[in-house]
């Protein structure tokens with residue numbers, strides 16, 4: 001590492017090589033755990049990063065050690081200039097990936113292939129069409145499933161993100177695991193997390209322990225293989241012997257993985273968040289537009305990063321809404 005690379009190393013020695021960029025705050029679904037019931041106040045268009053600004057800011061990160069960029073939203077494929085953004089970012093020495101609800105995949109398939117965006121995280125919280133409509137408030141289940149198969153047929157690496165909410169989809173955990181028998185996908189069960197307006201409470205959350213217990217009601221323990229944790233992992237992964245795919249658990253609440261955190265988030269209006277749970281942000285875009293250097297601002301934000309979950313080290317602290325009520329909604333962070 002050169003001296004300048006240290007701007008992405010925090011006080012706990014964690015190196016931040018992974019930047020998640022939210023391209024916009026809009027979405028074509030209304031998932032209740034992500035978007036508050038009365039919507040969010042959208043930032044005026046002029047305060048969102050343009051394609052050129054996204055590229056320039058990403059370039060500063062890449063020059064300082066970021067080698068992975070994931071595009072998120074809202075729904076990133078809704079950006080009309082998505083091909084332009086991907087084309088510009090593909091010139092950086094990074095791997096580029098995407099998180100999407102899957103609805104517009106067919107429209108952008110050629111762009112994704114052309115610029116080698118082969119790692120796709122697709123959100124799908126239920127395998128039941130009517131339940132999909134009730135959690136997303138839109139009837140797009142078949143479209144998403146068709147596009148999941150389209151991605152697999154074109155040899156993309158697909159992770160299916162499932163946010164588990166007790167009483168809604170916890171009875172589908174085994175069905176999702178069974179889906180990995182014939183599909184080469186990674187299903188990732190995500191513990192329900194608190195964000196502005198999503199009415200989180202701990203009783204709605206399905207914990208890592210409960211997920212594994214449910215899987216063990218159907219599969220013998222010697223059939224369930226624990227896979228080695230990846231470097232900077234977010235999900236602890238498992239595989240049923242003989243199945244093509246695997247499944248993992250993202251247990252941000254009951255078993256956080258902050259020790260190996262390498263992630264920093266850039267919102268669509270150009271602010272960085274040093275942690276998913278952090279309610280303090282650093283405005284890069286204004287500084288960039290004023291012609292100021294953003295490297296010091298990035299460094300300051302990284303240095304202020306707390307060891308665990310923006311300072312909420314215990315589940316009791318997560319339970320206290322006063323500690324995170326003013327964090328953004330998930331739709332404006334990009335997960």
Ligand code: SF4
Pocket residue numbers: 252256257258261262263274275276277306307308309310
């Ligand atoms: S909670 Fe914050 S520090 Fe922990 S892994 Fe997530 S982003 Fe990183």
